Amino acid sequence: MENAAAAPAAEAPIPDFDVYPVRHTIASAGPWSSGTELRWSDGHTSRFHGLWLRDNCPCPNCVNPVTREQVFDISTVPEDVAPTAISVDEAGALLLNWPDGHESRYHPGWLRAHCYSVPATAKIPVTTWGGGFDIPTFDGRQVLDDDKALLEWLEALRSTGLTLLRKCPLELGAVEHFADRIAFLRETNFGRVFDVRSKVTPDSNAYTALELPLHTDLPTRELQPGLQFLLCRVNDATGGDSIMADGFRIAEALRIETPEHFRALTTLPMEFRNRAQTSDYRTRGPAIRLNDNGEITEIRLGNFLRGPMRVAEQDMPLLYAAYRRFMSMTREDRFRVSFRLNAGCMAAFDNRRVLHARSAFDPASGDRHLQGCYVDTDELLSRIRILRREPANGTV
């Protein structure tokens, strides 16, 4: 499809914002199957199918140079499309000619970064923690003012899942400033910013003075909020300490200690419900979610937000045994850190990984007021990529 928007006449490749350093050069390029085989200077071999190469042509006729979105339609070329000529130009880029006269030029660093001839080994950069964890602590004002401090905070959030910010502003709604530093917040039925304090007619146990057992927030939603921020404005009440645990650490221990329970919680769905006067949320999903590599990617847990379990009769005892085991592990000191949120301190954590709780407090003994909000994981990861984006694009 021809690009109707203004496109430069030159066939300059479209930078995709990422830098692809040329650590290895293309030693030779030749035909392979319908596509191309590259031999690299370090001895590695990459094989790319013809369709994959045609699909990824970065020229301004195939990718809209303004939106950087593809306009080429892969179904407009034959399934066995193969280059008619393969070469490496003087700058080290791969040049391909196609039967219809189209020409494609690929940056060698980009090609190497997208080689699929070896299985991807990238692991999620996660560091789990247990009792005695020294929670990474940041200066709230610096995070608000300085992009470098912001990036450090966000990377800590991604790797450890739990951080504290001190010296945060105390005015009402200040918690949203931190969400604004990432992108925008995730609204819920509890509002954009929610107030955690003892209320007269609470619509959640969070808004009572009750002890709250370790849980993730909003397990009743298909997508649990990614990040949770809780900024303490005042905490003069007796009790009301914060308790946190790394759900990934507990799940890893469960995997080793009672693998049958781990298997149950990754395969048998739990039921989650939250019913109020004006909303009625229900979802069904495993307490522990794995990705295709078997890595733990998510915990979903809220004892007070469960619905009646619904699995096959013969699976019910195992699901209960596994769930009880996980719940009792959340109470073991080896997994728990506890601290007191004081005025101006904000806890920021990965809500799909870190379980949080608070001890009961005495609302008559003094004020306790936290403000909270959520930001989704997509926004965290996008913001980290943007803050890391280097100005030069490294095109050859």
Place this chain on the structure above:
Amino acid sequence: MENAAAAPAAEAPIPDFDVYPVRHTIASAGPWSSGTELRWSDGHTSRFHGLWLRDNCPCPNCVNPVTREQVFDISTVPEDVAPTAISVDEAGALLLNWPDGHESRYHPGWLRAHCYSVPATAKIPVTTWGGGFDIPTFDGRQVLDDDKALLEWLEALRSTGLTLLRKCPLELGAVEHFADRIAFLRETNFGRVFDVRSKVTPDSNAYTALELPLHTDLPTRELQPGLQFLLCRVNDATGGDSIMADGFRIAEALRIETPEHFRALTTLPMEFRNRAQTSDYRTRGPAIRLNDNGEITEIRLGNFLRGPMRVAEQDMPLLYAAYRRFMSMTREDRFRVSFRLNAGCMAAFDNRRVLHARSAFDPASGDRHLQGCYVDTDELLSRIRILRREPANGTV
């Protein structure tokens, strides 16, 4: 755990808002395993484990009567907890006594609704459609003013995934009124309400005059927006017709016609990317998602928002063949409906199921301005439950 919030002295069960009609009565109740076996008046047998029954005690000591959230902790009773006495009271409810003196009373309609002795057979209430589909059409003003009209519209959205609303208000931002009728909208990097018109420096192909091939919106996010609303304020340009297809219908046809392609698109992940100056979204997931019952639950497709595919070398040709087959099916008349959105008309559709497209238009020939927003599936389903909630609770 004792409930610290005010609780009624009586052991009245906590209504959970739903009505459970008593279509069958409990004929007899006796011990089974650690729990209870019920024989029903229609001959059905239900078996409930002791832990399940204890877990679901609806009394005000186990469920906070104000928040309706559970405060009982299942790990505080023995794994083999079993009732010491089982009876049916004069109102037909099941009464259980527990070793620690606790007493539980269960509504028979609730018990029957939550019986897990037979596999759940509930199917997603979906009606797929193809070319020639007569799109359910509603009066926008009625939907804004009347809850009955609202419920009819939302149920049509859930079952067919595509609806039209006529006579909608034309003022700027009016599209948000429809989101407000459900809950709140889903914000994205394109704003709370987005404007679809030809822009000078577009950050998406949507904001050009280009043809847009059939796609879901925001396939680059972990959770694609559930509902999309597109309200036309003016459409005086030549071209720019709307084209829609039921992705579930196409996927079902693919499942029958080329099952190997269906299998590929449900198991091999695709890569989705959207990079702009201030955001960089990436996700990985199959084009067709199934639930545990093999039902199609989601389509993820956007040719212009793909990243380089990354699957094993030997799987790459199959993934391309399957993707090309799906793309070419989206262009077959048997699946497509096309219509013209005129001023005051709003298309509302399930963005995780219905593919939408528009033909290229000539921005010089006249104005074309649509405003859009998203609402998530959780909110749609919650709102339907609330609108259907009957005033009486049917407790016995």
